[in-house]
Amino acid sequence: EDQVTQSPEALRLQEGESSSLNCSYTVSGLRGLFWYRQDPGKGPEFLFTLYSAGEEKEKERLKATLTKKESFLHITAPKPEDSATYLCAVTDSWGKLQFGAGTQVVVTP
């Protein structure tokens, strides 16, 4: 069965302190890996899709990368508004997504 493991569970950063979140996965025939951001009490907000190893995507202070076994979400010089839970998900069939438990990021001024 597909598995998605995210680490760390929680991350506390000072404003400007760059860091990386990890998403490791086991799936037979990865079709896509997705990153979402979720604010408290809200639905997940789509950030990126990565399709193949070596691919990278960027959006503002966020950069996602993909290898054959894991993905990283790099947060460069974070601001307090980057505080959220970041979720990783995979699919092998363009049907359902299998989500990890998320990494809760808190950025303090």
Added chain:
Amino acid sequence: DTGVSQNPRHKITKRGQNVTFRCDPISEHNRLYWYRQTLGQGPEFLTYFQNEAQLEKSRLLSDRFSAERPKGSFSTLEIQRTEQGDSAMYLCASSPGGGELFFGEGSRLTVL
């Protein structure tokens, strides 16, 4: 607003009652998904539709849960004889196909 709309946003009910949630997807999206999320966990897949056809249901979806998508437009998720373990956020998402899901704000269920 042309995003995914869910109603009600919050439902409090007593154990044993039935509840129904409604989801209105983005109009041009033919796929619609239901997920459940509890505190500190990622969303868990429940079921999904392509147009009006229900293509897959999770083993998590007991026979107390039923979902419909008449005419391939809005969808409803009904939970019969609610239990305290059903307390969760119920998330709806739609997709044009190709993987990216666009989520609504969720419907939070509290079973007393």
